[in-house]
Amino acid sequence: MPDLSPIPFVKAYMAGDELTYVNQAFSSGSVVGDGPFTARATELITKLTGGVGSLLTTSCTHALEMTALLLDLEPGDEVIMPSFTFVSTANAYALRGAVPVFVDVRPDTLNLDEQQIEAAITERTKAIVVVHYAGVAVAMDEVLAIAAQYGLAVIEDNAHGLGGSYKGRPLGSIGVMATQSFHGTKNVHCGEGGALIANDAELLARAEMIREKGTNRSAFFRGQVDKYRWVDIGSSYLPADPLAAFLTAQLERFDEIQAPRQTIWQRYDEELASWAASHGIGVPTVPEDCVHPAHMYYLLMPSHEHQRGLIAHLRERNITAPFHYVPLHSAPAGARYGRVGPGGCDVTERISGELVRLPLFTQLTEDEQTRVIDGLLSYPL
Secondary structure, three states, X not given: OOOOOXXXXXXXXXXXXXXXXXXXXXXXXXXXXXXXXXXXXXXXXXXXXXXXXXXXXXXXXXXXXXXXXXXXXXXXXXXXXXXXXXXXXXXXXXXXXXXXXXXXXXXXXXXXXXXHHHHHOXXXXXXXXXXXXXXXXXXXXXXXXXHHXXXXXXXXXXXXXXXXXXXXXXXXXXXXXXXXXXXXXXXXXXXXXXXXXXXXXXXXXXXXXHHEOOEOHHHHHOOOOOOOOEOOOOOEOOOOHHHHHHHHHHHHOHHHHHHHXXXXXHHHHHHOHHHHHHOOOEOOOOOOOEEOOOOOXXXXXXXXXXXXXXXXXXXXXXXOOOOOOOOHHHOHHHHHHOEEOOOOOHHHHHHHOOEEEOOOOOOOOHHHHHHHHHHHHOOOO
């Protein structure tokens, strides 16, 4: 009988030292935030992203909220972003009363279309948020040039892109700020977690206070002030040290985690190429100046009917292959809190109804991947 054991879309990976480190954190009594494992994880994140500095947060969502606070956004200010992204990208700015302005994505990389940004800029625009979809970099030179011309901040939502690069520069080091996700679906994780990357020392210093409920508590513990006070707006964005301990074990094995993912991604790309081309199916585009971290492999089916059909076809074979984002501009909250840029979001609407993500995780075996590929090739087109 054929093997019909479940193949999930993702499976959280354990590198080996996670529980040992968590036990050390609890045994030492350092269970609150900013303990030794927080410091170690922060050091590793800063090294991977090439930023000026980083701060561990409870989620990428909270890191995005911190960028909104650091931008001093006021009600009515506008922030340009893709519609094809997770809701947190928009929520972070809508929570401050700012208006998300949704711009279409490119049909090749599915990243924010840099050619449509300028038309969406108004006198209220304060920032451009780019999302490196599937860990493939946005055309950052063009985005930075537009931002410089209009005096706008550029934020990198790098939830997919840890370990990726653009023209030799690590993703996360290019905008004035960046955010990372360590959710259980990401390449490295701690169940729920994130980080803020700051590429400006003054922003980093202020971010430290915002993360500590708007106080200079961290400076107090370093002996830099005699007492800590409420000095800025803020919230509680600091994770407990045992979570940082788990994440540290993952970050220390980053290359070990990444190597199988790259092999799996490359095999999909090579073995599906001719089948996809002959049936009008799109596959990921990676520009020559970009290095991606093998976060995701997806297909763009010829129609919405084929998207649904392929998902069902694989489900019958006990293989989970989901679609992805519902465009934010088409959602009830998107219509209420945001607006669409002048160019519309036609590409976003089309690819949302075509995209299918394939199983990709460090532990995916060669036999399991063969099952996925065979399932794809057997789909009637």
